[in-house]
Amino acid sequence: MEKRYQVMIAAAVGIVGLSMLAGCTSDSPPLTLAPRVELDRYAGRWYVIANIPYFAEKGNVGSYFDLSFQPGGNLTDVYTARPKSFDAPEKSYVLNGYVVPNTGNARWRESPFWPLYMSYLILYVDPDYQTALVGYPGRGYGWVFARQPVIDEPTYQALLRRMQDQGYDIGLFRRVVQIPAQQGNPGFQ
Numbered sequence: 001m002e003k004r005y006q007v008m009i010a011a012a013v014g015i016v017g018l019s020m021l022a023g024c025t026s027d028s029p030p031l032t033l034a035p036r037v038e039l040d041r042y043a044g045r046w047y048v049i050a051n052i053p054y055f056a057e058k059g060n061v062g063s064y065f066d067l068s069f070q071p072g073g074n075l076t077d078v079y080t081a082r083p084k085s086f087d088a089p090e091k092s093y094v095l096n097g098y099v100v101p102n103t104g105n106a107r108w109r110e111s112p113f114w115p116l117y118m119s120y121l122i123l124y125v126d127p128d129y130q131t132a133l134v135g136y137p138g139r140g141y142g143w144v145f146a147r148q149p150v151i152d153e154p155t156y157q158a159l160l161r162r163m164q165d166q167g168y169d170i171g172l173f174r175r176v177v178q179i180p181a182q183q184g185n186p187g188f189q
Contacts, residue, residue: 028167031135033106034122039069039099041129042122046145048081049131049156052172053189054141059084060189061177064149073099077110077120086180124162131159139168149178 048063057063063081070076080092097110097117108120124133131151134143144159160170175188182188 028139031121031123031137031139031166033103034125035104035106037105037122037125038129039105042105042125042132043067043069044147046132046147047149047178048143048176049146049151049178050144050160050173050175052140052142052168053174057081057176058189061086061183062090062149063176063178069099073101075099075108075110123166124159131155133159133162133166135163135166135168139166142168142173144173150182 045064045066048057048060048065051057053059060081060083063079065077065079067078068076075097077095077097078092079095080090082088082090093112095110095112097108097120099105100107100109106122108122109117110120111117119137121135121137122132123135125131130147132145134145136142142163144156144163146155156175160173163173164170175182175185177183177188
């Protein structure tokens with residue numbers, strides 16, 4: 001088996017195991033999804049502004065994902081990042097999935113390979129579709145996304161407050177380095 005697929009399988013198994021553990025230990029109420037997500041407006045490139053670091057994304061720089069939707073609610077999510085340095089070559093991973101019916105398009109199931117599917121929960125998207133928050137059952141994972149690689153501090157803090165209102169420990173979030181000038185700054189991975 002090709003090494004790339006072995007790493008993807010190990011990552012997916014780890015995510016499932018951790019999310020099951022997180023789901024078993026959470027006393028928090030269920031996450032509240034965005035009321036309605038317009039898929040044609042949500043499609044396109046999103047930069048990872050911050051996340052709760054975990055092994056598959058930890059330390060990556062310049063990370064973003066490109067979303068596209070196919071007829072029938074199917075989707076393709078291509079995650080791209082550079083491991084630890086802007087000098088490193090970009091690496092991309094493709095996840096395929098679908099929008100869960102009757103969820104206002106805010107709950108998805110994504111898979112790096114069949115039969116493994118992971119939840120993707122859109123908790124918030126601003127009216128102009130410039131920022132978004134994505135969560136995961138159990139709150140062990142969370143992401144802050146934007147259409148631009150850098151957002152202003154008031155916007156970032158407002159997004160973190162929204163995550164806190166959802167029961168997240170915002171002290172776990174770390175910013176993702178999107179430009180070289182951010183490297184080594186407090187609060188960044």
